[in-house]
Amino acid sequence: MSKYRIEEINVGDEIYYEDKYRSNRHLHWKVLKKIDESMLLIEGNEAGFNEQRLIDILDVRKLVLLPKK
Numbered sequence: 001m002s003k004y005r006i007e008e009i010n011v012g013d014e015i016y017y018e019d020k021y022r023s024n025r026h027l028h029w030k031v032l033k034k035i036d037e038s039m040l041l042i043e044g045n046e047a048g049f050n051e052q053r054l055i056d057i058l059d060v061r062k063l064v065l066l067p068k069k
Contacts, residue, residue, distance in 0.1 A: 004063045006038060014066040015042070019059040028066060029053075 009015065013031045027049075029042040038057045044050070057063075 004057050004060055006034060006040070006057050009034075009040065009057075009063075009065065014069075016062075016064045016066060017055065017060050018062040019055060020061060021059065 009031055011031050011033060014028050015031060016028060027044050027046055029044045031040055032043050032052070033041040035041060035054065040055050040057065041052060042055060043052045
């Protein structure tokens with residue numbers, strides 16, 4: 001069971017996360033869409049870097065909701 005609930009995350013939120021596959025230091029991701037009960041579509045856009053990813057909240061070790069701008 002995940003220690004994070006997808007209900008706590010909203011489309012448009014900016015997050016920092018680490019999962020069991022990779023660490024994403026210094027990257028802030030924006031939530032674009034909730035796919036289902038555990039999958040999020042996120043986008044990173046920092047210093048010319050632009051990428052979209054699907055992440056499974058069940059694989060997340062660390063998640064921080066960043067303050068709203």
